[in-house]
Amino acid sequence: MYCYQCEETVKGEACTKTGVCGKSDEVADLQDQLIYMLKGLAVVNQKAREKIPEDSGLKAQILKFIKGNQKTKDEDLEEHINSRFMEESIFSTVTNVNFSNSYFKNQIQETYRLREGLKSILKESGVDLSNLPSAVNVKPEDLTSTPEVSILSTENEDIRSLRELLTYGIKGMAAYAYHARMLGCTDNEISTFMEKGLAATLDDSLSSDDLTGLVLECGSVGVKTMALLDEANTAAYGHPEPTNINIGVRDNPGILISGHDLKDMEQLLKQTEGTGVDVYTHGEMLPANTYPAFKKYSHLVGNYGGSWWKQKEEFEKFNGPVLMTTNCLVPPADSYSNRIFTTAMVGFEGLKHIDEMENGTKDFSRIIEIAKNSRPPEKLEDGEITAGFAHNAALSVADKIVDAVKGGQISRFVVMAGCDGRHKEREYYTDFAKQLPEDAVILTAGCAKYRYNKLDLGDIGGIPRILDAGQCNDSYSLVVVAQKLAQAFDLKDINELPVSYNIAWYEQKAVLVLLALLSLGVKNIVLGPKLPAFVSPNVLNVLVENFNISANTTVENDMKRLI
Structure with missing residues (x-):
């Protein structure tokens, strides 16, 4: 294990035994392996993008393969090659998203299957896949003995620094692009850059100046990604309005929703309407209280608690179930782990998970039933905050x-x-x-x-x-x-x-x-x-x-x- 992607890393240097965030050394290694596999998939995706414009038959084959191998809307297939899968997988390696060994092992295998299927189609079409980085050909069982998987395999400190800076910027980009995609907004330029950036970290011919240019380009595409998400959020839920948000509690049982995903918020509010169950936001979900589409729900009480790192104390006192929609999960205490639910790419061994159904919706009935039989939340504070x-x-x-x-x-x-x-x-x-x-x-x-x-x-x-x-x-x-x-x-x-x-x-x-x-x-x-x-x-x-x-x-x- 060698992880230094977050601010709280040990001694300001690196976590080498277990993560300050709570992830094990095995999970850290699996995340590195997944990123390495995704870099290989990015290279293959690039090859496909280069060939598609001149070969309509190849395009049809690839689209058929993708449609059978990932969750995506038909109208997205014309532009996006494995984009949703890439976004979800990269997002899962962001700090405090997923702590599950089984999840990462599954994603590694799925990346391998997608990569090999795409390679087979390209080879049949005469695309030359020789002289490519080892990430294009490595098998999952060989990852532990592949030196290039390790961050430290890049010996030049400055090249390593720029490669990781670029990779972490792409991790942030994947998170924001994923949220926009869930609301129907995509941009092929964003998907293409993520592939370009990941592939660049495998290219030993790139100088420090080359990588610095890519890092700044990552920032530029990042602005477009955040603008796309802003467009997606406001088109779906209206522009946020100055709002005095309640930070107290009511006497009804409640569900606490944390993370960032507004679509999950919308579905939860719809499914809890009229059930006698209140909904409270936590952490980064606080701004949901300011969107016109959510303010119409009388059972959206307000915000409970504070920042992500206080959740062990606050989740304990909330008494009802908690839905974690994205990052910000802290390894839970046993006393409340039986009422935490994860969804999307969030995961922790032993926690209950809610998957997306084929029609793109989620069924939160299990959470609602637990909430009905829960005590109301314990009061932490009174008053209002403005957002x-x-x-x-x-x-x-x-x-x-x-x-x-x-x-x-x-x-x-x-x-x-x-x-x-x-x-x-x-x-x-x-x-x-x-x-x-x-x-x-x-x-x-x-x-x-x-x-x-x-x-x-x-x-x-x-x-x-x-x-x-x-x-x-x-x-x-x-x-x-x-x-x-x-x-x-x-x-x-x-x-x-x-x-x-x-x-x-x-x-x-x-x-x-x-x-x-x-x-x-x-x-x-x-x-x-x-x-x-x-x-x-x-x-x-x-x-x-x-x-x-x-x-x-x-x-x-x-x-x-x-x-």
Whole structure:
């Protein structure tokens, strides 16, 4: 085991025995093996894409093969080669998604079957598959003895760093693309880039400059991916609205839904309507309370608890069943593991799983029946928190914001987006928010907000001092707002705006958000609590020289730098 893809990795270096996240060394190795197999599949997919335009017969054969081997809609087949399978599989390796040995063993075998089936079709059509990386030909049983599977097999530290940075950005991209796909929105450019990027990590001819270019391209495609997901979410559920979200409880039994998947949220609300069972959001599901399509359900009570890392305490006290829809799962305590359900690519040995049916829906009746016989949730807190300031809502008061800046009521915006984590050093973000001058406004998205979103920071002329855009993927909204404000102030460079960036990161979706910001030319980002272990000193120097990115230090020092 050698894993350093998250911020909390041991000693800021790497987890080598067991993951801080809770995954075993076997699961870590299986995830590396799956990624390696997916890289091989990506190379074969590229070969197919190159050949299809000139061979309509080949295209028909491939489409027939794909249709029989993966869940996909007929209308998607014309463009996407194994795209849903790739997205789900890559997503499953993101931190805190899946801890199940059996899941990864199955995905490895399925990747092998898809790869070999596609290779057979291509060979019959005369496509040359010689002189390709070993990932194109390795068998599952040989993975443990294949040196290239290991991250450390890339001896050059800078090349290894860039390869992993690119891979982790693609992991974040796969997560966001998957969510958009579940709502019917796809983009062939995104699928093609993921294949291109994965294949590039196998290419020893690529230099550091070549890989740096791909990393920035990953950020650029990441912006498009988050825009696609924003389009999917708002088309399906309306634009988020500023909303006061209840954080107390009612007397009915409840179901707690966590993760990020809004389609699962929709289905759960529909199936619980009229049953006497309430629904509460948790963690990154909090923004669901701000969508018009969900606000119409009277049994959507509000949000229960806080960030993902507190779930052992909070799930215990909730009393009812919990549905984990995406990442953010912490290995559960035995006392409540019998009422946790997973779905999609989320998994943990021994937990009950709900699969998608052939018609694309899910049956949550098992969860609902358990909820009916559960005690109501134990109260954790009272009151309300405000969210729903995605780009549409923020821009609806853009004139008010511009006037407040011009009039001196608002001196600066501070983007404090990203992830939360369990370590005590994360209290830095709470202290930073408390010590901000009263004329500064926080722009946030992602679970990092739980470090300060329950503070009473007041408002400035009716504009809340914490503008919560939503989930981590809604960091896109913050970019849109910044771009529109730059236009309003007649600025050509968003770095000229009174906006500072104090970003917290934890996992690979945050890596993509960071790359997206860099691709847009955002500079002077302060990142913490620690810089990524997978970024080598030389790669860090490139980021410093080109973007002036730096690590956070103390609240006092960073306040002087950023305000």
